Amino acid sequence: MTCVSLSLPQAGVRAEGSAGRGEDRDTTSAGQARLGDLVQRARDVYRRRDSVDAQRRPLALERDPLAIRITKLQGLGREMVATLAKLNRHAQMVNNNLQNAQGNDVFPLRRQLRAVQGEIENLELQMRANNDLIDVGIADLKTLDNQIAPLDKELARLWTDIEEVREGWTDLREPAEKFARGDYEAVFEAVDDWQQTDLLWPGGYHWKALCAYELGDITEAETHANKAEDLRTKELGMTDPVSESEAVLALVHMKMGGKYAARAKDRFSKALRLSNKEPSWFTNFVMGRSYAERETDATRAKVELERSLKVKPKNPCATVWLARLQTTAKKETVRDVAAGTQTLEAMWTESGGRSWRLGYFLVEAYVAANRKADAETLWKTVLALAPAGEQSGLRERYAKLSPGS
Incomplete structure (x- = not known):
């Protein structure tokens, strides 16, 4: 069977006639x-x-x-x-x-x-x-x-x-835009719908793996990452490794820890080598997203997210996570609360203020910037937007973020 490209379509560019602010x-x-x-x-x-x-x-x-x-x-x-x-x-x-x-x-x-x-x-x-x-x-x-x-x-x-x-x-x-603002369920729905027709797209499983990861279901994330790799190698007959698959599997394995941590490091090294030969905004974003989990890797996270933005300027996934990193990291060489807050405010406005997850990212930024009144005002909006099943956990997170609130 003829081998096909695995690269994901580019993100972050709206065509003419795009919907207005706050509308997909x-x-x-x-x-x-x-x-x-x-x-x-x-x-x-x-x-x-x-x-x-x-x-x-x-x-x-x-x-x-x-x-x-x-x-x-x-x-x-x-x-x-x-x-x-x-x-x-x-x-x-x-x-x-x-x-x-x-x-x-x-x-x-x-x-x-x-x-x-x-x-x-x-x-x-x-x-x-x-x-x-x-x-x-x-x-x-x-x-x-x-x-x-x-x-x-x-x-x-x-x-x-x-x-x-x-x-x-x-x-x-726009799966990248939906993912960036935290609408992971919408990405799942969109990809599921498309895969009813486009049966042989490994990239669809990559998006599902990322969404499952963000939703905290690492087992499901690994399942989708493995499906992407099986589809690529067994169905499409692609024998050469590709950076996107390596990065997604590494992200999941690093989170799983234990015996999987060593595998994750090997896959990250391979993904980096491959992306150096054939640049991929998606690969660098996934690597940066994984590194952003650990304060000790904050500098590496910043490097990879900036590489992603160099490959594809303004891509929303790297943009939002670089802003999160700037507003939550402790390292002075990484932290830039003013810049990160400005980015998140722009994304919140562009989204029409409808995503509770993106809104909460901005709440975190306001707290980091010591803008308590803005944080409290936006927090009420975010809490109202969040589904009932998410509100209890969200309150716990906010209590730790802003004691006494």
Whole structure:
């Protein structure tokens, strides 16, 4: 099967005609119409892909065993050549002995020579037959390759088409923007809906893994991260590692700790090497998000989040987490409460003040900036926005953040 790119569509750029402040473009009537068009386009691409794959599959099933058979025949041919060389040397030795033989020694040597020569003749016949089989096999293989090549070309073109459709879906449904403001459930819903049509997108499972991680369900996060990797390697046949998968698995494993911590460090190192070769805003963001969990890694978190923003300026995921880092970190080289608060205020305003999680990030920033009145006012709004099931835990967090409130 033709390998496809794993890179996630770019984030943080709104197309012309985007929805107004506080409104998601995929909720408007125009957005819903466009989403329907994208779904239909994806279905059409998959339908054509399935048709081409159905033509390719029997050819591949015939080609692969044939290629293996030819390889084995060629190996057998090399063994025969080596055996023939040994027999020729042996015949030459017997002949030399015969030339010097006298009396009773002559007859046995002649008989021995005839036997060796018979083996040589028989082996040469086998070699010619083997070579004939190889020639026929190679001709058949070339015929199959010529039939498969245009199908592979068409599959590659179709994968380009589906990646373009994914770009359109990402532009419309904005998973990065939803994730950044803490609407993890909305990201889940959007990806679930899309995966009913786009069955072979590892990036969808990456988003699900990140959302499960933020919601505190590490087991589910690992499940989605593994699904992405299985889909990439087993279904799509991609053998080379990619930075996005390595980073997401590392994020989850680092949180799991214990025996998984060493694996996480290895995966982070691999993700960094891969992203240095092929920059990925998503990879650097995920690495920065993981490092932001630990005060001792605050500097590394800052570096990775800034790298993410260098690869894709203003991408919302790195933007919000860099702001959180600036308003919560203790290290002076990382902490910049004024800048972080300004960023979070802008994002809160841009979102229309509707996300309780993003609002709480700003509450944290106001507390860090010693803006107690602003923190208390916004806290009341955040608490009212939060679902009933979240309010108790949110109150506990706020009590620790602002004792006496």
